[in-house]
Amino acid sequence: MLTSSDYTTSVGYQTRADALEATAVGSFAFASGTNSVAVGSGSEAIGESSTSVGRNAGGGAGSSNAYNSAFGEAAGNGVDGLGNTGIGLVAGYTVKGNGNTALGNSAGQYVTGSNNLAAGVSAGGTVKGSYNAAFGDSAGRSVTGTNNIAMGRNAGKAITASSTIAIGVSALAKANSSIAIGTNAQATALRSVALGTGSVASVADTVSVGSGSVRRRIVNVAPAVNANDAVTFAQAKSLGIAQAQQIAAQAQQIAVQAQQMAQQAQEITALAKQITDLRNAFNALSAVSSPRP
Secondary structure, three states: OEEOOOOOEEEOOOOEEOOOOOEEEOOOOEEOOOOOEEEOOOOEEOOEOOEEEOOOOOOOOOOOOEOOEEEOOOOOOOOEOEOOEEEOOOOOOOEEOOOOEEEOOOOOOOEEOOOOEEEOOOOOOOEEOOOOEEEOOOOOOOEEOOOOEEEOOOOOOOEEOOOOEEEOOOOEEOOOOOEEEOOOOEEOOOOOEEEOOOOEEOOOOOEEOOOOOOOOOOOOOOOOOOOOOOOOHHHHHHHHHHHHHHHHHHHHHHHHHHHHHHHHHHHHHHHHHHHHHHHHHHHHHHHHHOOOO
16 A cells, blocks of 8 residues: 555555545556546546546546546446446446436447436437436437437437437337337327327327227226317217207208298299189180270
């Protein structure tokens, strides 16, 4: 053990603790920031209050780094930023930004942005953006955008969008502000919502509970109250009966009117015949009373 006047501690072969109150433990361990800690063979803690624990953890970090934490073999390598955390084998590898968290083997690799969260094996890798969250094996990988949430194995992968939510195995919400919930559910249009296994929402501002091959009923729906509420079958049936009764009443009125018109037509025909008879009689009378030449 070597202790100097700046309260550094170094233990191991070619170990270095080069800053105030820095600690380096393990062969070739290197702690270069104030209050930094490097534990493990080849580990590096670069920047103020940074911590690296594990073989080769924290290696290749940027010189302006601070407050980063890496736990696990090769975790937190190639990090450039502040307050990033990588826990797990090669977790948080090659991160550029601040406040990113990777939990799980190979989680949160190749991230460019800030305040992203990846939890699960290989989750949240190759992300470009901020405030994205991925939970589950390989969830939320290859994402470009902000404020996206992916939960479930392979959920929310390979999208270029923002403010999406994908929950379920291989669920995919790939348009801005879209939501997909259920295994293999897909919301592919702006602000669309897909609910249920295999459901597809491909038209903007719609909610889908099925697909071209999967149909579902929506049950336990309250009767509509406002103009834009969904109408229940009971309401539609009641409305249909009321309309049928109204149409029947109108048909009856029309039948009565038709009968009245037929009667009026008969009366007009009879009157026309009377007029014709009078005309004929008048003509005959005129012919009798006229003087002969």
